[in-house]
Amino acid sequence: MANILSTEKKTAIVSALAEGCSIRGIERMTNVHRDTIMRLGVRMGEGCQRIMDEKLVNLDSKLIEVDEIWGFIGMKQKTANQKLKWAVAGDVWTWIAIDAETKLVPTFAVGKRTDEMANAFIEDLSNRLKHRVQISSDAFPAYKKAIDRAFAGDVDYGSIVKVFKHPSAGDERRYSPAEVVGVKKEPVTGNPDMSLVSTSYVEKQNHTLRMHCRRLSRLTNAFSKKIENFKAAVGLHYAYYNFCKVHKTVRTAPAVAAGVINSAWTVADLVEMVEG
Template identity: 40%
Template sequence: MNKLSTQDRVAILNCLSEGMGVNAAARVTGKSKNTVLKLLADVGQACAAYQDRVMINLPCKRIECDEIWSFVGAKQKNVKDDHPEGFGDCYTFTAIDPDTKLMPCWLVGTRDRQCTYDFMADLAPRMAGRIQLTTDGWNHYPDAVELAFRGQVDYVAINKSYAPGPAVSEARRRYSPPSIVSSAKAVVYGTPDLKKASTSIVERSNLSLRMGNRRFTRLTNAFSKKLENHMHAISFYFMVYNFMKIHKSIKTTPAMEAGVTDFLWSMEDIVLMTDTDV
């Protein structure tokens, strides 16, 4: 079986890391769509496994959490009985350290009780000490945080109210977010510093995810057709974000700032890591 050279794999991954879709990456590099998807699957699995291993005993003091919507195959309202399992609305739970900008874990699933519990159960043991945690007002967070952290956390929930407003034009409805009427910070556990309680940074990181990953772009046909490919693409995105790209505010990569690694990764390093892990 023919195997892509390191140079070819780096070229394809560079295209994907800059927000290109699979079809566009195939056209630019001259490779088949199946070749690009197979490479993404191999790299995505390796990136997920590697980050799961190294994101431990983290020195984070604050964590912000949020969820970002996308869909696989079809939007939930269009899912039919004969569609494969995994089709429909899909939420990615994300967490970020506002100080180091590290995104230590994520979870791809649905916005329900079980996924919220699983996400917090993954996040809690990665922290080296007590943290201040901030989430939005999703009603399953408090119980999930209590179960995962067992009260050893300073936790704030931010509840936002949005204006229903009068009827708006279709274009405005599609392109403009709802207006926030009020925002209230509620202390759930511990003694958090309310001045530092915010979800602004994680919301901004989710915007970067939407802009930097073709599968999250709204109003296009670039959505994921399979849940597995969606997960692979997200794992690869976070690998590039944490280890490769220099964050403008900290002048280094989040992984270096948090002490997870001591060098700046290149795309060749990701390819080498994939060869080692696969």
């Protein structure tokens, strides 16, 4: 059982999970059964979410970028629609906000790509901020409704509208998105500084998430079978990213750059806070 593992063994397992190693790979490296690794990962992910809910409040952010990244549970949506015996399966989206200056991820959410999820995500973001902020997003319509609802006009908001090339019959589209042929910035609410309207940092964060969270790697066979496991994996990633991982741009952990903690935590610190 995971609760009889030594702190050193737990730290080794959590470090490997946070760096994107597979469950079976960690099983081979640590000689700990994959079920025990999974249970530890779920406990850590749930505990990390509680830590972030406690620590990431009253933030002094000024520039926020938001985006969402696709994944799936059990099977892709087209297949899930044909197999009704699965209670929760198909597409799942991770909604991400990032502070463009400190690189802190103040909040994330996991769910469908709906207006309801957008409202919950943006409401949670607004509750964590101390001052009026500038927000940037893509042109997904749900963001405007959610930001108007959560901030009631007390925000500067601009969006990025990307113009995509229409693929011809011979274009390869299976794994690659359509080619971007133009980008247009539009003010939406308040008085945003249009030179700072961007989604570059949050899109780079999408890449970081895919590299460090095995379940979101492209063309992977390591997808989650349960939504609870998926949420736990993403929660562990963002606790590790915010509190432990040194970001090259700010030369420290994002939570230190944002003034949330005084010094970067080790993985052992994170394990101790969750497991006691």
